[in-house]
Amino acid sequence: MSHDPIISFSADHAFLSNFFAHAITIDGDTYPTNEHAFQALKTDDPEERRRVREAPTPASAKSKGKRVTLRAGWDMERFVVMECVVRIKFADPELVAKLVDTGDREVIEGNTWRDPTWGCIKTKDGGWTGRNELGKILMKVREELKSGTHAETTAKRNNVSSSHTKLFYSSAEMQPICIPTLAEVEKTY
Numbered sequence: 001m002s003h004d005p006i007i008s009f010s011a012d013h014a015f016l017s018n019f020f021a022h023a024i025t026i027d028g029d030t031y032p033t034n035e036h037a038f039q040a041l042k043t044d045d046p047e048e049r050r051r052v053r054e055a056p057t058p059a060s061a062k063s064k065g066k067r068v069t070l071r072a073g074w075d076m077e078r079f080v081v082m083e084c085v086v087r088i089k090f091a092d093p094e095l096v097a098k099l100v101d102t103g104d105r106e107v108i109e110g111n112t113w114r115d116p117t118w119g120c121i122k123t124k125d126g127g128w129t130g131r132n133e134l135g136k137i138l139m140k141v142r143e144e145l146k147s148g149t150h151a152e153t154t155a156k157r158n159n160v161s162s163s164h165t166k167l168f169y170s171s172a173e174m175q176p177i178c179i180p181t182l183a184e185v186e187k188t189y
Contacts, residue, residue: 005106007128015098016107016138019058022095024088033058034085039065041081042074079133082118086137090145099142107135107142 009017018034029049031037035058040049048068055061071077090096108128109119120130 003103003105005108006102007108007110009109013102015095016109018085018134022089022092024085026085026088029053033061034089036061037085037088038078038082039068041085042070042078043068044071045069082134083137083140086134086141090141096145099138100145102142107138108132109134 006013006016009020014020015022018038021033023030023032024034024037025031026037026041029040031040031053036053036055039061040052042065043049043052045068052061052064052068055064090099109115109132110122110128111119112121114121116130118132118134120128120132120135123129
């Protein structure tokens, strides 16, 4: 097995991308990709969410997401929301196996669109610059899956139980809380 970092979410690693065609359901609404879900969840407006959810491609969902009315606190909440949609996506046993099969390789969302928050940008000297927040989330979820604590960590983090995958908001902190439950996973797959 290679120990080189994964630097491109394409080919054998396309499943790591938020543009990967894999539907997820949040609050009863099904999104064709994680990109659709993430972009739609930027807003509290149901009509804006619907327009993003129904976008024909992840790229058009991203474009529409740039034009929604951002909900209060989005700049900080976006990191929790991204982790939630990634956790829901990786409730699928096929994707779990693929993610775990990446071993201990560093996951870098290397990109050419100059996004230093979610990924990294190649520097002139061949290194990487950026926060790589999506890569960090993927590696965190992978480690939980490998150790068998993914469901337990998600449940403890949320401290809520439900029979559906939902995105809740705590009234005190307005923090999104996602809950992919075993019942929902069994119902979906």
